[in-house]
Each structure stands twice: as structure tokens, then as C-alpha cells.
Amino acid sequence: MKIKPLHDRILVKRLEEEEKTESGIIIPDTAKEKPVMGKVIAVGDGRILENGQKQPLAVKEGDKILFGKYAGTEVKIKGEEYLIMREDDVLAIIEE
Amino acid sequence: MKIKPLHDRILVKRLEEEEKTESGIIIPDTAKEKPVMGKVIAVGDGRILENGQKQPLAVKEGDKILFGKYAGTEVKIKGEEYLIMREDDVLAIIEE
Amino acid sequence: MKIKPLHDRILVKRLEEEEKTESGIIIPDTAKEKPVMGKVIAVGDGRILENGQKQPLAVKEGDKILFGKYAGTEVKIKGEEYLIMREDDVLAIIEE
Amino acid sequence: MKIKPLHDRILVKRLEEEEKTESGIIIPDTAKEKPVMGKVIAVGDGRILENGQKQPLAVKEGDKILFGKYAGTEVKIKGEEYLIMREDDVLAIIEE
Amino acid sequence: MKIKPLHDRILVKRLEEEEKTESGIIIPDTAKEKPVMGKVIAVGDGRILENGQKQPLAVKEGDKILFGKYAGTEVKIKGEEYLIMREDDVLAIIEE
Amino acid sequence: MKIKPLHDRILVKRLEEEEKTESGIIIPDTAKEKPVMGKVIAVGDGRILENGQKQPLAVKEGDKILFGKYAGTEVKIKGEEYLIMREDDVLAIIEE
Amino acid sequence: MKIKPLHDRILVKRLEEEEKTESGIIIPDTAKEKPVMGKVIAVGDGRILENGQKQPLAVKEGDKILFGKYAGTEVKIKGEEYLIMREDDVLAIIEE
Numbered sequence: 001m002k003i004k005p006l007h008d009r010i011l012v013k014r015l016e017e018e019e020k021t022e023s024g025i026i027i028p029d030t031a032k033e034k035p036v037m038g039k040v041i042a043v044g045d046g047r048i049l050e051n052g053q054k055q056p057l058a059v060k061e062g063d064k065i066l067f068g069k070y071a072g073t074e075v076k077i078k079g080e081e082y083l084i085m086r087e088d089d090v091l092a093i094i095e096e
Numbered sequence: 097m098k099i100k101p102l103h104d105r106i107l108v109k110r111l112e113e114e115e116k117t118e119s120g121i122i123i124p125d126t127a128k129e130k131p132v133m134g135k136v137i138a139v140g141d142g143r144i145l146e147n148g149q150k151q152p153l154a155v156k157e158g159d160k161i162l163f164g165k166y167a168g169t170e171v172k173i174k175g176e177e178y179l180i181m182r183e184d185d186v187l188a189i190i191e192e
Numbered sequence: 193m194k195i196k197p198l199h200d201r202i203l204v205k206r207l208e209e210e211e212k213t214e215s216g217i218i219i220p221d222t223a224k225e226k227p228v229m230g231k232v233i234a235v236g237d238g239r240i241l242e243n244g245q246k247q248p249l250a251v252k253e254g255d256k257i258l259f260g261k262y263a264g265t266e267v268k269i270k271g272e273e274y275l276i277m278r279e280d281d282v283l284a285i286i287e288e
Numbered sequence: 289m290k291i292k293p294l295h296d297r298i299l300v301k302r303l304e305e306e307e308k309t310e311s312g313i314i315i316p317d318t319a320k321e322k323p324v325m326g327k328v329i330a331v332g333d334g335r336i337l338e339n340g341q342k343q344p345l346a347v348k349e350g351d352k353i354l355f356g357k358y359a360g361t362e363v364k365i366k367g368e369e370y371l372i373m374r375e376d377d378v379l380a381i382i383e384e
Numbered sequence: 385m386k387i388k389p390l391h392d393r394i395l396v397k398r399l400e401e402e403e404k405t406e407s408g409i410i411i412p413d414t415a416k417e418k419p420v421m422g423k424v425i426a427v428g429d430g431r432i433l434e435n436g437q438k439q440p441l442a443v444k445e446g447d448k449i450l451f452g453k454y455a456g457t458e459v460k461i462k463g464e465e466y467l468i469m470r471e472d473d474v475l476a477i478i479e480e
Numbered sequence: 481m482k483i484k485p486l487h488d489r490i491l492v493k494r495l496e497e498e499e500k501t502e503s504g505i506i507i508p509d510t511a512k513e514k515p516v517m518g519k520v521i522a523v524g525d526g527r528i529l530e531n532g533q534k535q536p537l538a539v540k541e542g543d544k545i546l547f548g549k550y551a552g553t554e555v556k557i558k559g560e561e562y563l564i565m566r567e568d569d570v571l572a573i574i575e576e
Numbered sequence: 577m578k579i580k581p582l583h584d585r586i587l588v589k590r591l592e593e594e595e596k597t598e599s600g601i602i603i604p605d606t607a608k609e610k611p612v613m614g615k616v617i618a619v620g621d622g623r624i625l626e627n628g629q630k631q632p633l634a635v636k637e638g639d640k641i642l643f644g645k646y647a648g649t650e651v652k653i654k655g656e657e658y659l660i661m662r663e664d665d666v667l668a669i670i671e672e
Contacts, residue, residue, distance in 0.1 A: 001190065001191070001192055002190075002191040003162070003188045003189075003190060003191075004188055004189045004190075004191055005187065005188045006154055006155070006183075006186050006187065006188055006189065007154060009187060009188065011188065036649075036651075042188075045154075047624075048143075048145075048151055049624075049626055049627070049628055050145055050146050050147070050626050051145070051147055051149075051626070051627055051628065052145055052147065052149045052151055053627075053628045055624055055628055058582055058583060058621075059582070066579070066651060066660065068649060069649075073132075073164060073165075073187060075132075075162060075187070084162065084187040084188055087582075090582050091581065091582065091585060091649060091651070091660040092579045092580055092581045092582055092585065092587065092618075092660055093579075093580045093582065094577065094578075094579060094580075095577070095578040095579075095580055096577055097286065097287070097288055098286075098287040099258070099284045099285075099286060099287075100284055100285045100286075100287055101283065101284045102250055102251070102279075102282050102283065102284055102285065103250060105283060105284065107284065138284075140284075141250075144239075144241075144247055146241055146242050146243070147241070147243055147245075148241055148243065148245045148247055169228075169260060169261075169283060171228075171258060171283070180258065180283040180284055193382065193383070193384055194382075194383040195354070195380045195381075195382060195383075196380055196381045196382075196383055197379065197380045198346055198347070198375075198378050198379065198380055198381065199346060201379060201380065203380065234380075237346075240335075240337075240343055242337055242338050242339070243337070243339055243341075244337055244339065244341045244343055265324075265356060265357075265379060267324075267354060267379070276354065276379040276380055289478065289479070289480055290478075290479040291450070291476045291477075291478060291479075292476055292477045292478075292479055293475065293476045294442055294443070294471070294474050294475065294476055294477065295442060297475060297476065299476065330476075333442075336431075336433075336439055338433055338434050338435070339433070339435055339437075340433055340435065340437045340439055361420075361452060361453075361475060363420075363450060363475070372450065372475040372476055385574065385575070385576055386574075386575040387546070387572045387573075387574060387575075388572055388573045388574075388575055389571065389572045390538055390539070390567075390570050390571065390572055390573065391538060393571060393572065395572065426572075428572075429538075432527075432529075432535055434529055434530050434531070435529070435531055435533075436529055436531065436533045436535055457516075457548060457549075457571060459516075459546060459571070468546065468571040468572055481670065481671070481672055482670075482671040483642070483668045483669075483670060483671075484668055484669045484670075484671055485667065485668045486634055486635070486663070486666050486667065486668055486669065487634060489667060489668065491668065522668075525634075528623075528625075528631055530625055530626050530627070531625070531627055531629075532625055532627065532629045532631055553612075553644060553645075553667060555612075555642060555667070564642065564667040564668055
């Protein structure tokens with residue numbers, strides 16, 4: 001069973017606290033309860049521009065990303081919690 | 097009697113709880129009373145872009161989809177409840 | 193005396209309760225007092241796009257349509273009540 | 289002394305109650321105090337689109353029109369009350 | 385000392401009550417304290433469209449105009465009060 | 481140390497009361513505490529339009545300008561107060 | 577471990593008070609608690625325009641910049657506080 005995000009949306013798995021300290025990213029205390037780091041599980045095939053052109057996304061499956069605290073919609077799949085958000089909510093990609 | 101959604105709108109039948117667990121998607125408790133999964137019954141013939149071009153929709157009849165909790169307008173047809181929403185309200189397609 | 197809606201507007205006659213049940217469409221109780229089904233009486237000649245092109249409307253005279261509860265402006269013509277709305281308020285066309 | 293509305297604006301003279309019943313248009317009671325029918329006295333030479341093209345107006349001098357209750361700005365000219373509004377406020381043209 | 389309004393802005397001198405009755409324009413009482421008629425003193429050299437094209441203004445120096453009650457910013461020059469507004473605030477040109 | 485405003489922004493030094501009366505511009509009392517006249521110290525290299533074209537600014541270094549009371553962000557440089565604003569906040573250029 | 581801001585975003589390290597006085601920039605007292613000067617650590621590869629073209633950013637790694645007080649999202653990386661903001665939040669570049 002696969003989730004295929006639509007257009008410019010992406011499916012993201014939040015990364016728990018410990019996984020984050022190893023890569024050095026700690027989210028400021030104020031954001032403690034809402035970690036803003038995650039891993040990209042699946043991406044849509046791109047944003048449709050006003051001239052009809054399809055603009056592929058810059059993030060890809062497997063990327064570690066930083067995103068806004070309130071980004072996306074929560075969905076549970078087989079007991080696991082995921083987020084579906086637009087690429088525009090992604091702040092940066094973390095390159096190990 | 098057929099319902100033909102206009103332009104970038106689609107007609108959706110909500111999927112009940114049990115149908116969802118078999119495919120693994122459970123909507124977080126907070127959203128319990130408003131399931132956000134459904135099946136596409138009919139689609140419009142596309143969005144008109146500012147250059148006059150018609151952009152066909154990415155979702156098609158029969159697709160299982162995830163959509164925003166407050167998406168669409170409720171309509172009852174022959175006693176059955178449906179939703180009419182814009183494609184932009186669709187988060188993802190569930191590929192079995 | 194003819195009413196010619198302007199650009200992307202359409203003139204609509206609301207369909208009463210009984211007429212609707214025969215075609216199977218019943219609007220959810222919550223919307224009881226504001227039926228959202230109607231018949232298209234006249235259409236404008238199209239929407240002007242930003243490139244100056246005129247985009248003809250998808251709905252035509254005689255179509256049965258579903259539209260948003262709060263759509264349009266009420267006008268009485270020869271004692272009969274009509275609505276003037278934009279095509280974008282139309283959710284779907286009902287094909288018998 | 290002539291009033292030349294600018295770009296996509298038009299000058300409108302409201303039509304009083306009696307004049308309206310002869311042509312059959314009666315505005316619903318709720319709108320009683322603000323009649324929404326009128327006659328076009330003068331029109332601007334068109335709307336400038338983002339590509340610089342001038343889009344001529346669909347309404348012309350002498351047309352009888354229906355417009356939104358709160359449309360336009362009131363102006364008194366030689367003791368007579370007029371409205372200056374944008375063409376986009378016009379709902380329909382009444383063809384006798 | 386000359387004031388050169390920028391792009392699509394214009395410099396306007398409000399016309400006092402008497403000057404207006406001679407040309408027949410009286411502003412409805414409600415607007416009594418804020419006359420909306422004036423004379424164009426200077427104009428900007430045009431609006432830059434999204435395609436980079438410069439769209440010259442329709443109003444020119446010396447024109448008598450009607451404008452919205454709350455249009456523009458007040459500026460005093462050599463003890464005289466003026467308004468700087470965008471051309472889009474101008475309702476019409478008064479041709480004597 | 482030079483401040484290079486970005487894109488369509490400009491760096492402005494407010495002109496004090498006396499400097500203004502010599503050139504005749506007095507800002508209405510209501511705006512007394514927030515003078516809206518100033519001198520352009522530096523300009524950005526232009527606004528990027530949606531077609532990628534760079535639109536050079538109309539104001540240049542040394543120009544005396546009029547701007548909206550609440551325009552810009554305050555910055556102190558070597559003890560002197562400046563404003564950084566967008567060119568769109570500029571009402572007019574004062575040509576001596 | 578590298579942070580690659582997405583599209584038109586940039587990673588910025590705030591500059592402390594002392595570092596700023598040497599270059600002469602002091603932020604007005606009112607903004608004391610939120611310094612608005614910083615150094616660019618990394619930049620995205622550009623903004624996607626509506627015609628699909630990628631518009632490279634004007635700021636580059638190492639630039640000293642001025643930005644709006646409330647700009648960006650705070651992120652801690654290896655105990656250090658950074659901001660991720662859009663280039664549009666940048667007011668100016670400080671050229672030593």
C-alpha cells in the first residue's frame with residue numbers, strides 16, 4: 001500500500017529527539033513539543049505553473065529536512081504517524 | 097442520473113472506518129468524527145489556466161484519496177452522502 | 193424581456209423540493225431551507241483571461257446544476273425569484 | 289459638461305420603482321430601499337490587462353443593467369444622483 | 385520647485401464648493417466635509433506592468449477629476465494642501 | 481562601510497523641519513511628529529518581474545522624495561537614523 | 577553536516593552587539609532585544625518564477641545583511657542558534 005502525494009505535496013516521517021542530536025540539529029526549546037525535523041517518505045510529481053509547465057520538486061525520497069512547526073496535515077498509516085505538507089513548507093535539506 | 101463535477105472539482109464518497117483499516121490508513125483520533133479518506137466517483141475535465149489552456153486533473157475515477165478534514169460541500173444523492181471538492185483539497189492518492 | 197448575464201455570470205432558477213427527489217438529488221437537512229439545485233436560464237458569453245482571450249463557459253442554458261448554498265444575488269423577474277451567480281459557484285452539472 | 293468614467297468604470301442612473309415594473313424586474317423586498325437596476329449613462333474606454341492590452345467593456349451607453357446592491361460611489365450632478373461603478377459590479381444587461 | 389509623482393501616482397488640488405457648483409458637480413451631503421473633486425497638477429510617467437511595459441496614465445495635467453472620498457495622502461506645499469493618489473483612485477474625468 | 485539596499489529597496493535619510501520649509505514642503509500638522517520627506521542615500525538594483533526581467537528603480541541617489549508616514553524600517557548607522565523602504569512607498573520626487 | 581536552504585531561503589547567523597558597533601551599525605533601542613544584523617551562512621539555489629525560470633539570489637554566503645526584526649524561523653544546530661528566512665526578508669547588504 002503506497003501513499004502518492006499529489007502535485008507539490010510530500011509525505012514526511014517526523015524524526016524523534018535522539019535521531020536528531022546525532023546529526024546535530026536541536027530544535028529550540030520553545031519548539032520542543034513539535035519537532036520540526038523529518039525524513040521524506042514520498043514526493044508528488046511537481047507543481048503546475050500558470051503556463052501549464054510541471055515544475056519538479058527539489059526534495060526527494062530519503063532527504064532529511066527542516067520544516068515549519070505548524071506545517072502539514074497529520075495522517076496515521078498502519079499505526080505510524082506521518083505528515084503530508086507542501087514543498088513550500090520545507091525550510092532546508094540537511095546534507096550529512 | 098450522473099453528476100458531472102465542473103472544471104477542477106471532483107465527487108467523492110467517504111470511506112467508512114472498517115474499509116480504511118484493511119488498507120492501513122487510520123485517521124488520527126482527533127479527526128475521528130470526520131474521516132478524511134474517500135473514493136473518487138467522478139472528476140471534472142480540468143482547470144482552466146490563465147493562458148486558456150485546460151490542465152487535466154491528476155486524480156481519476158476509482159482512486160482512493162486522502163483529503164483535508166474540512167474539504168468540500170456535502171450533497172445527498174439517492175439517500176447517499178457525497179462530497180464535492182476541488183482537486184487542490186486532495187492530499188494524496190492511496191495506491192494499493 | 194431577456195436577462196443577459198455579463199461575462200462569467202449565469203441566471204439560475206432554483207428547483208423546488210419535489211422536482212429534486214425525482215432526479216434523486218436531496219440536499220442535506222442542514223441545507224433544507226436553502227436548496228442548492230437549480231436550472232440554468234441564461235449564461236454570459238465567457239470569462240476574459242489576463243491575456244485578453246475569452247474563455248466560454250462550461251454550463252449552458254437548460255443544464256441542471258448543483259451550487260454553493262450562499263452563491264449568487266437574488267433578483268425577482270415578473271414575480272419569479274432567480275439567482276445571478278458566477279460560473280465558479282457551480283459545483284457540478286446533473287446529467288439525467 | 290460630460291462625465292468620462294476612467295478605464296473599466298461606468299456612470300449609472302438608478303431606475304425608480306415604476307420604471308422597473310413595466311420591464312418586469314422587481315427587486316426582492318429585502319433590497320427595497322436600494323434598487324439595483326439602472327441605465328448606463330457613460331462608459332470608460334476599457335480595462336488595461338497585465339499584457340498592456342485594452343479590453344473594451346461589454347456594457348454600452350443606454351443599456352439597462354442589474355448591479356449589486358452596494359456597488360459604486362454616489363455622485364450628484366446638477367441635482368441628479370448617479371453612481372460610478374466598475375463593470376465587474378454589473379450582474380446582467382436587460383434586453384427589452 | 386516641482387513635485388514629480390512616481391509611476392502611477394498623481395498630484396491633485398481639491399476644488400472648493402463654489403468652483404464645483406458652476407460645473408454642476410455637487411457631492412452628496414454625506415460626503416460634504418470631504419469634497420471628492422479636484423484638478424490634476426502633475427502625473428507620474430506610468431504604471432509598470434508585469435511584462436516590464438510602461439502603461440502611460442489616462443489622466444493628464446489640468447484635468448478635472450472625481451475621486452474616492454478616502455483617496456490619497458495629504459501634503460502641504462508652500463502652505464497649500466494637495467493630495468497624492470494612485471490613478472486607480474480616480475473615478476472619472478469631467479469634460480467641460 | 482556601505483549599505484546596499486536589496487532589489488527594489490532604498491536607503492533614505494529623513495529631512496528635518498527647517499530643511500523642508502526652504503523647499504516649501506510642509507507636512508500637515510497631523511503628520512508633524514513623523515516627517516515624510518527625505519533624501520535618497522542608496523538604491524537597490526531593481527525589482528525582479530515575474531518574467532525574470534530586472535526593472536530598474538525610478539528614484540536615484542541624491543533625490544529628495546515624499547513617502548508614506550509609516551513607510552520603511554528604522555536603522556541606525558554610526559549614530560545616524562535611516563529608513564530602508566521599498567520604492568513603492570515613495571509618493572513623489574521633489575525637483576528643485 | 578550541511579544545511580542547504582530550499583529555493584529562495586537563506587541560513588543566517590545573528591551578529592552580536594559588539595561585532596556590530598565595529599561596522600557602525602547599531603539597531604535602534606526599540607529593537608535592542610532583537611538584533612537585525614547577521615551573516616549569511618548558506619543560500620538556496622533560487623526562486624522559481626511563474627514561467628518556470630530559476631531566479632538566482634542576490635545575497636551570497638559570507639555577506640553581512642540587515643533584515644526585518646521578525647524575519648525567519650529559529651533553528652539550533654550543534655548548540656548554535658541560526659535563522660532560516662526568505663531572501664525577501666533581507667533589507668540590505670553591508671559592504672565593508
